[in-house]
Amino acid sequence: MDLMTVKEACQELKISRRTLYRMIAEGVVPAPRKIHNFRKVYFIRKDIAKKVGQGLR
Structure with a gap:
């Protein structure tokens, strides 16, 4: 899995x-994921x- x-x-x-x-709130981009218990989120x-x-804009 490439993050x-x-x-x-x-x-x-x-x-x-x-x-x-x-865009995350609107559902245009998939929500990021937390890996383990770290603060950073990853896509x-x-x-x-x-x-x-798909042509985001």
């Missing part, structure tokens, strides 16, 4: 962090790539 951070997802989608969180790269391929 990416919020920062990497923003760079991949060419959007700001605020826009990314808004699955395959899910983000699928959204980019």
Whole structure:
């Protein structure tokens, strides 16, 4: 499973962090996942790539 951070997802989608969180709330982008008990959340790269391929904007 290839993971990416919020920062990497923003760079991949060419959007700001605020826009990314808004898109998560609207259901446009799949929600990130917490791995173990750490504070960071991660996106699955395959899910983000699928959204980019569908034409996110």
